[in-house]
Amino acid sequence: MTAHEHPTAARPGPAAAPRATSRDVARAAGVSQAAVSLVLGDKWRGRVSPPKAEAVRAAARDLGYRPNLAARSLRTGRTRTALLVVPALTSEYFARVYTGAARVAAEHGFGVVLYPSPEGIGPARDPFDSARAALDGVIASSMATDALTAMRGGDLPLVMLDSDPGDGQATATVNPDIADGVRRLTAHLLALGHRRITHLAAAVDSWTFHVRASALAEALRGAPDADVRTEPAALSVEAGLHAAQAALTRPGPRPTALLCDDDLLAAGACKAARRLGLRVPEDVSVTGVDDLALARALEPELTTVRLPAEEVGAAGMRALMAVLEGHVPAPVTLPVDLLVRGSTAAAP
Known part of the structure; x- marks a missing residue:
């Protein structure tokens, strides 16, 4: 059957929209491409002003810009991927932790893989053939550091959330108070x-x-x-x-x-x-x-x-990125709120 017999077969589909480039982001934000690279690589502090950094992030969001992670990984030797380990997916709390971590990760060209440990808070199995080869770091919520030994060995940085800040095996800790x-x-x-x-x-x-x-x-x-x-x-x-x-x-x-x-x-x-x-x-x-x-x-x-589950996840992701840049983050403790509602009253 020929294209002439079926005209629709020869009709080209709609052209795909051209992918935004760092040059497009730079032009929209009114900055240089170098500034775009610094901001999206989270290396802008002290080198790009906060208003310009926010303009770059806003332009990247508006244009749907995504950095070429494959090329960047070849240059840096990093996958720009973090593993978030939680005891279970049945809790809304952990879903919020993931939301916060993923939001910060996306702003900086990182990916987050969510892994509910089959053993709950017990020893977590390596979800890959070698997590150390597939990941840049591990973030774990409401677990103990020794439960993560199988997947990280002594190599991967480990950020612990809602976990013992006195455990010396953690690279960084973030806890709600x-x-x-x-x-x-x-x-x-x-x-x-x-x-x-x-x-x-x-x-x-x-x-x-x-x-x-x-x-x-x-x-x-x-x-x-x-x-x-x-x-x-x-x-x-x-x-x-x-x-x-x-x-x-x-x-x-x-x-x-x-x-x-x-x-x-x-x-x-x-x-x-x-x-x-x-x-x-x-x-x-x-x-x-x-x-x-x-x-x-x-x-x-x-x-x-x-x-503040989302804030805990976001702070954990920021701590991991700081570690990957060679910094030693101080332990973070986030404030909590007492919400007095109708289920409490004076003792009978």
């Missing part, structure tokens, strides 16, 4: 007159949950009349429900507040209270940690501590 959040949450409950408090503690052997327990104990030193008990639970709504039911039906005076390590546990606690015919917050106050979307979906809305 969880201890401050739990102290403020405890002070909030004490100010409302709560003295019978049950801690719904995540049954996960990780630094971040040990910090929550320690911060709670520290905050309660100023309230010697407080009766605090601990009810461990797996990280799920269902586990929170069962743990809260156990706490609320145990013989003796009923707790007036349930302080939960996580918003999922808090959601389960609210369900348990309703099933037992108790009102939140009139009969029992409930608090969480994270400020997931779930916290605003509950009725009443949940008093919780907002952890």
Whole structure:
């Protein structure tokens, strides 16, 4: 069959739009190509003014400019790819961490590969034949450094998020100030007159949950009349429900507040209270940690501590890029926010 018999077969398709070049970005931003290279390579500080650097980034976004990473990799010996390791993909928190890391990475021509460890917080397997050959660095959230040994050896830089800052194996650390959040949450409950408090503690052997327990104990030193008990639970709504039911039906005076390590546990606690015919917050106050979307979906809305997950991911990516440029980043601690909503009230 010929093109003459089927005219549409010979009709050319629409021409692809020409790919933007660094020269196009330079022209749009009103700077030199060298300045474009410095800004997009994150080497501009002290060499290009902040307003010009922002103009370059804006022009690159508007033009859809993407640097030639293959050519750059050949010149630098780098892949400009980072691996973000998280214990699970079921948590909204880790999705936000990835969003922050990927945003900063994209601004600087990096890629981020998200890897949920099959073993949770346990030892993570190498997802490649050799991670050290495929990556420039590893960012890991809510894990221990020895869980990353198989994939990084002693070669790849490692940035730890929401993890023990005292672990000397990490190249850099970024943490939300969880201890401050739990102290403020405890002070909030004490100010409302709560003295019978049950801690719904995540049954996960990780630094971040040990910090929550320690911060709670520290905050309660100023309230010697407080009766605090601990009810461990797996990280799920269902586990929170069962743990809260156990706490609320145990013989003796009923707790007036349930302080939960996580918003999922808090959601389960609210369900348990309703099933037992108790009102939140009139009969029992409930608090969480994270400020997931779930916290605003509950009725009443949940008093919780907002952890700045996106900012944690973004700061982790910036720390990795600083390490790759030969710098030694100082440990970063990001502030958290206590969000007082309808699930807490004066002790009955």
